[in-house]
Amino acid sequence: MTALSFIVIGVCPLCYRPLMPPAQRHPTMADVAERAGVSASTVSRTLRGLSTVSPEVRSRVEQAARELNFAVSRQAASLVTGKTGVVAVLAPTLNSWFIGSALSTLGPELRAAGMDLLVYLTPEMSARADFFERLPARRNADALLVFSFDLTDEETARLDDLQMPVIYVSQHSDGCPSVYVDDVAGARRGTQHLLNLGHRRIAFVQTIGASGFSFSSNERLIGYQQALTGAGIPLDDELVVATVVSDKRRITEAVGELLSLREPPTAIFAEQDELAASVIWTLRKGRIDVPERISVLGFDDHPLAEWSDLSTIAQSPSDIGRAAGELARSLINEPDADPARHIVLPTRLIPRGSTVPLRGDGEETAGNGAG
Amino acid sequence: MTALSFIVIGVCPLCYRPLMPPAQRHPTMADVAERAGVSASTVSRTLRGLSTVSPEVRSRVEQAARELNFAVSRQAASLVTGKTGVVAVLAPTLNSWFIGSALSTLGPELRAAGMDLLVYLTPEMSARADFFERLPARRNADALLVFSFDLTDEETARLDDLQMPVIYVSQHSDGCPSVYVDDVAGARRGTQHLLNLGHRRIAFVQTIGASGFSFSSNERLIGYQQALTGAGIPLDDELVVATVVSDKRRITEAVGELLSLREPPTAIFAEQDELAASVIWTLRKGRIDVPERISVLGFDDHPLAEWSDLSTIAQSPSDIGRAAGELARSLINEPDADPARHIVLPTRLIPRGSTVPLRGDGEETAGNGAG
DNA sequence: ACGATGAATGACAGCGCTGTCATGCGGTGC
DNA sequence: GCACCGCATGACAGCGCTGTCATTCATCGT
Numbered sequence: 086m087t088a089l090s091f092i093v094i095g096v097c098p099l100c101y102r103p104l105m106p107p108a109q110r111h112p113t114m115a116d117v118a119e120r121a122g123v124s125a126s127t128v129s130r131t132l133r134g135l136s137t138v139s140p141e142v143r144s145r146v147e148q149a150a151r152e153l154n155f156a157v158s159r160q161a162a163s164l165v166t167g168k169t170g171v172v173a174v175l176a177p178t179l180n181s182w183f184i185g186s187a188l189s190t191l192g193p194e195l196r197a198a199g200m201d202l203l204v205y206l207t208p209e210m211s212a213r214a215d216f217f218e219r220l221p222a223r224r225n226a227d228a229l230l231v232f233s234f235d236l237t238d239e240e241t242a243r244l245d246d247l248q249m250p251v252i253y254v255s256q257h258s259d260g261c262p263s264v265y266v267d268d269v270a271g272a273r274r275g276t277q278h279l280l281n282l283g284h285r286r287i288a289f290v291q292t293i294g295a296s297g298f299s300f301s302s303n304e305r306l307i308g309y310q311q312a313l314t315g316a317g318i319p320l321d322d323e324l325v326v327a328t329v330v331s332d333k334r335r336i337t338e339a340v341g342e343l344l345s346l347r348e349p350p351t352a353i354f355a356e357q358d359e360l361a362a363s364v365i366w367t368l369r370k371g372r373i374d375v376p377e378r379i380s381v382l383g384f385d386d387h388p389l390a391e392w393s394d395l396s397t398i399a400q401s402p403s404d405i406g407r408a409a410g411e412l413a414r415s416l417i418n419e420p421d422a423d424p425a426r427h428i429v430l431p432t433r434l435i436p437r438g439s440t441v442p443l444r445g446d447g448e449e450t451a452g453n454g455a456g
Numbered sequence: 457m458t459a460l461s462f463i464v465i466g467v468c469p470l471c472y473r474p475l476m477p478p479a480q481r482h483p484t485m486a487d488v489a490e491r492a493g494v495s496a497s498t499v500s501r502t503l504r505g506l507s508t509v510s511p512e513v514r515s516r517v518e519q520a521a522r523e524l525n526f527a528v529s530r531q532a533a534s535l536v537t538g539k540t541g542v543v544a545v546l547a548p549t550l551n552s553w554f555i556g557s558a559l560s561t562l563g564p565e566l567r568a569a570g571m572d573l574l575v576y577l578t579p580e581m582s583a584r585a586d587f588f589e590r591l592p593a594r595r596n597a598d599a600l601l602v603f604s605f606d607l608t609d610e611e612t613a614r615l616d617d618l619q620m621p622v623i624y625v626s627q628h629s630d631g632c633p634s635v636y637v638d639d640v641a642g643a644r645r646g647t648q649h650l651l652n653l654g655h656r657r658i659a660f661v662q663t664i665g666a667s668g669f670s671f672s673s674n675e676r677l678i679g680y681q682q683a684l685t686g687a688g689i690p691l692d693d694e695l696v697v698a699t700v701v702s703d704k705r706r707i708t709e710a711v712g713e714l715l716s717l718r719e720p721p722t723a724i725f726a727e728q729d730e731l732a733a734s735v736i737w738t739l740r741k742g743r744i745d746v747p748e749r750i751s752v753l754g755f756d757d758h759p760l761a762e763w764s765d766l767s768t769i770a771q772s773p774s775d776i777g778r779a780a781g782e783l784a785r786s787l788i789n790e791p792d793a794d795p796a797r798h799i800v801l802p803t804r805l806i807p808r809g810s811t812v813p814l815r816g817d818g819e820e821t822a823g824n825g826a827g
Numbered sequence: 828a829c830g831a832t833g834a835a836t837g838a839c840a841g842c843g844c845t846g847t848c849a850t851g852c853g854g855t856g857c
Numbered sequence: 858g859c860a861c862c863g864c865a866t867g868a869c870a871g872c873g874c875t876g877t878c879a880t881t882c883a884t885c886g887t
Contacts, residue, residue: 111594111595111619154617156590156591156592156594156595157595158535158595159531159595159596160530160531160532160534160535160540160595160596161531161535163531164529164531164532164535169531171574178556178560179550179555179556179557179559179560179563180553180556180557180560181556182551184550185549185550185551185552185556186550186551188550188575188577189549189550189551189577189579192550192575192576192577193577193578193579193580193583196576196577196583196586196587196592197583201574201576201592201596202574202575202576202577203542203572203573203574203575204559204563204573204574204575205563205567205572205573206559206560206563206564206567206573207564208560208564209564212564212567212568215567216567219527220527221527221567221572223482223527224482224527224528224529224530224531225530225531225572246525248482
């Protein structure tokens, strides 16, 4: 009886055969421990920089780890700790100035905190549907940053199933933490800039996407309207046109509409720099000098803006990326923190050559309080 | 004695207390198994689509998994399988047309194969040094794609320590798998295009980076030289100038040098589109009409090229990304595959408005076999 | 009709690490 | 001089999954 239990429990003929004969196995903590003459626990404590490890043991362990070219397996660690050390990003593409810049700051920021950046791209609807169906980020990340700008309510709801902090970038989402610039204030500032230059007929060109106007698009329109109203200028629906960024024909049409108004605008505020550049291109094609006859103002400070000498309202994707990274880390580390923290970043006006005073009658100095 | 061993080995009063009272624990396979009335093994087999699971059990398991909103923990799985299901990318930044486009194709490609994309960014030297010192990708990925274009030999050597397939993108590396376009053939084709248009004085502007000429830069110069030599035109060192892409002053100088030659070029082949655009800008600033007086040809088919109506030699970052993804997957799945497989992708000429026949004397039709 | 075959499933160890508890040891207070 | 304390370290289970082997049936050949 006792002999039996002894056999069953103790002997256990080690029926398990390693699949890979230790060809090029990664060294484990046990290997490091053996080499340093300590236990695996001590190696773990040492490498995590924990509490009390005597200096001599510490250096011995560190050297052994270095000699063996050892690296901790995050898989194994996360199995125990429940943390993956990964922040995931959901984005439609990386082929975008904004997302590329934001992630280029976010990545190193996370890395400095020992975390990795995982990217889920959904350029097509099928990939997107697949993402929301399988939620591959689940259990494979500690937080998710959402760079997709036109999620359906259904999709947003699905993200709650992730059971991890979800941070929305460049968009609000009630009850969820988010990071975005103050589009309203930016657009207000831009419109004010044009007002200060003496313009009174100011058009606004906004972009329309597959799923209607984006969040920022609406906010910027509101800022534009606020500034006009604040200046006592009545809103004129005819001065607001919508188009598609990549569709030159529609842009030409939209610009044409504005020009054929009985009282055409003297300044055009485009919702984004890429659109503004197209507008300038269209105007010049039509022999309308920019800025001499029409001033054009953009939004974003896309590299194209500097290239095109385009005045613009700058936002900093780098700052957004950094803020998003910090927010992610704090939400991961303090699960009881405010679950709906919003970080709102400022914009700033960058006047360049595409906006000039209307008939030289106004410099951007004294604000024209009211019309 | 036997009693003792029995106590020590067998009784083990289960002293372990779960740290987190099962507040919001993720469901495990055991949970799914219980709900479906099967064993965890069967759940695992089912979810991996393995061999023989009876249809009814399969559907029962799948439903249970769906109801519990279950997702396999990759951490736990990879502990056993030794595969992480992750492909890592090393890149200096994401704020680049080429890298952004390549990854935007690579990501979904990997995702379709059930793999994730992890990004390591090294915008600064410190981040880069840190990456190569700690090699955080080690054990956290199954393969590494290298998008950094100017690694030192030391750094390249360090990548061998990773014990995983390392694939170089847009660069050769002897003995390592890589994916790149045929820069030589592309530049030859471009030069031939200019020759076919009747040009004989063709300049080449190349870019110089922090660590000298990049790999592609040299290849493209070689292609240019090959085409000239093939056409019987002697190489003229004065027609080859170097500059820095982002340095307008140096570009102006370089263009100035070319223009002040006793026999100035009638066509300029710029190593990249961004450079070509700057060259055009510089020429026009100097009242030299493009393409009337000087034709300009770029390389890459950067979005800027279409914008600027720039003729160019197109490469497809998407195709490169896709090919890199496929190569990564095959190297992961077949470790005994050719460890130095090279994938060379073609380029193609996209004639636009910036290249025209010299004095109208030649159309791109009959190739000028030799000078 | 009975053993042999194969398909479907269950049992169980162990991947490499971390968190807890147990242990050993030199120093302090009375 | 003895109990006590605290620091440094070791022992060990278990995180959730997968790969192997064992087991159970139903099916088939002879």
